[in-house]
Amino acid sequence: MADPLAEIVGLLQPGAPFSKCVTGSGPWQVRRTQSPNPYYVAVLKGSLRVEDKRNGEIAVNAGDFILIPSAQDFMMWSDVPSTDRDEVINPVILPGGGYRVGSIDGPVDMRALVGYCVFQSEDATLLSSLLPEVVVVRGEHRLAMLMQLLGEEAIGSKPGREVVLQHLLEVLLIEALRSSVEIGGAPGLLRGLSDERLAMAIRGMHARPGHGWTISELAREAALSRSGFHDRFQSAVGMAPMAYLTAWRLALAKNLLRGGKATVSEIARQVGYRSASAFSVAFTRDVGIPPVRYAREAVAPQSGTVAEEFEGAIA
Structure with a gap:
């Protein structure tokens, strides 16, 4: 995991x-x-x-x-x-x-x-x-x-x-x-990971970003009802579960596009989109330009990180 x-x-x-x-x-x-x-x-x-x-x-x-x-x-x-x-x-x-x-x-x-x-x-x-x-x-x-x-x-x-x-x-x-010592009550990833039930869902999203996760599946991972899981996740992490998943997928996609070693279709499958077109729509909506153009204009891989892009998506 x-x-x-x-x-x-x-x-x-x-x-x-x-x-x-x-x-x-x-x-x-x-x-x-x-x-x-x-x-x-x-x-x-x-x-x-x-x-x-x-x-x-x-x-x-x-x-x-x-x-x-x-x-x-x-x-x-x-x-x-x-x-x-x-x-x-x-x-x-x-x-x-x-x-x-x-x-x-x-x-x-x-x-x-x-x-x-x-x-x-x-x-x-x-x-x-x-x-x-x-x-x-x-x-x-x-x-x-x-x-x-x-x-x-x-x-x-x-x-x-x-x-x-x-x-x-x-x-x-x-x-x-x-360390999770004295993390306090502020929303964030640490608070989510300190909750054993939410941690199972978060780890699942990170372990299998390409899986077609639904809110029901994630709730089952956390052994919670759908509404209970959604509200608990939102309160702990500071954003909805599916928004977190989307942000992480797109951050991974940006890193893969910068690497230049996979096609848009391959990247779409790796990060959980059924088609290159669906991925392109989601990517363009989030980033402002299509993935092909992003890959062409991207700077060298060492100038950014998946985590940096992830922050930009969830800020």
Whole structure:
């Protein structure tokens, strides 16, 4: 059976090209305005607090990882009580490229890796559709091992330090995406997959996109009535079951068309359409141009992913 989340994460090829080690001492505050990319904080030592207008205040402790897919106007501050007078406008840049907030001379009571992540397409919007507004991962054994390695690299000076940090952060990001810890109540794929009954239907759609699925069949996969399944799916995932299936099929079709190794008729069958004409009508309605023209005008395969196209279809 397919694992939809693992499949999409693999297609995304997430990376963490920008990170910085931040150390803090005493009271401090940092405000961030809207960022075009998902923002993360991996706390290696001590504690800090994060707050935005939608999710309120969240305490993040050593060993925790927080991911903010849509980083719009949020604030981080020290575990030590602070005021607006402690706001950091220009952090001190330390030898070696790290940043210091709060007291320059005081003992370090917080150390964290902060930064943003991107995908192969450099389009971070898919993450917002897959995840709730904030993801906090705590107490995971695998995460703890990664955080320990990150901490050692962050304060070390071994050759290849930056390369190792980047790859460790990429693995950490994938672990966060795979985790369903504290996913909250926001609609999305994670919430759908956390529902055992809905997960069976979602996995079925991903395992056999070419099958002629009906709402009745999908409801049977989930062991629910048709209306119960539809309403439960809509509430959990944020879109109707057949709309989700169509979006995924067309995303797969776009990837196949970019590959240039199959005819339109072959692709139509692979993604669940009975005829090339039916597929062409659906594709043109969704994309705006016929599949043959899309294939002719498509850029090289490496410039996009199935997951990126999927996001565009369901946004």
